[in-house]
Amino acid sequence: MKSIVYMASIEMTDIDAVWLRRLDLNNMVALHTLLSTRSVSQSARLLCLGQPAVSHLLKQLREQLQDALLYRHGQRMMPTPFAEALLPELEAWLGAGERLFRQRPVDLETVERTVRLALPDALEAALLPGLLGACRERAPGLSVDVAALSAAQALAALESAQIDYAVGYFPFPTPRLERQTLLRSGFACLYHREQLQLPAVVGAEEVAAWPHVYTSYIGEALSLIDHYLQLRGLQRRVLARAASLLAIPPILAAVPAVAVLPSVVCAIVGRHQAGMARAQIDEPSLRIDVELLWHPRVNDDPVHQFVRTELAGLCAGGRIAPDGAEGEDMA
Known part of the structure; x- marks a missing residue:
């Protein structure tokens, strides 16, 4: 007599992958239906298959599992002891698979x-x-x-x-x-109105005319500014390199200098220090x-x-x- 032992946890080394590959998941669904209904004709209706196809599946499963699974007893079919023990475990396994792979609706109000x-x-x-x-x-x-x-x-x-x-x-x-x-953002010169007076729109000469406060925030965008000036035969002088954007407004409030930043960043940084203003750089191609x-x-x-x-x-x-x-x- 065959027996089934349920393991709470299985190590990967305990899984016979070669043997499991011979088991078709569709066949496991058919097996569950056959053992639940104990009827080939009923199973055929539930599985939307022809009765000969279900009979063929049952024959395959008997060969693979080396057990009769169902035997005729008068007008009914009865499960073998192995099949009787298999049914609840098979049902739990298929249910776990459905829960594992079926997309569950996500409630934003309760998700953590x-x-x-x-x-x-x-x-x-x-x-x-x-x-x-x-x-x-x-x-x-x-x-x-x-x-x-x-x-x-x-x-x-x-x-x-x-x-x-x-x-x-x-x-x-x-x-x-x-x-x-x-x-998408252009670039602007951030400055303090008590230190500098710049027009609303500036060109390359005005950008290069004043010392610059540089920040590593710009990262790869820094090369765009330098390239923009170099194409016009200009170069900027860096007065200070700040590690944080927070340091720029106090520096600009103290010295006549500019910080060339993306316009969107100028707008954000300039909110937190009175007297800050920005002059847009007149170059449509200078965008990030x-x-x-x-x-x-x-x-x-x-x-x-x-x-x-x-x-x-x-x-x-x-x-x-x-x-x-x-x-x-x-x-």
């Missing part, structure tokens, strides 16, 4: 999860309040974990699933990642795309679809950094 983003500090200040507000209203169990990473670090973190999203300037191909443009990058593995996840929609909405129509009037007090 952490979304991990790489954001530059200026965009963090601009995007995070709105994103958290949307989470509070629609997904109160969702928390956000923000990391400050360079573009290269962010790409590596996306590939290794250490973060879910990266927002910034990525001027290189990313064939294994999805990307969406959140906004601020993009959202993510791995395709989260494409169809409803929580991530919600996050992407909210981030795109926050950037739409200049909501995070209204244009305002150049040369005017930004605070």
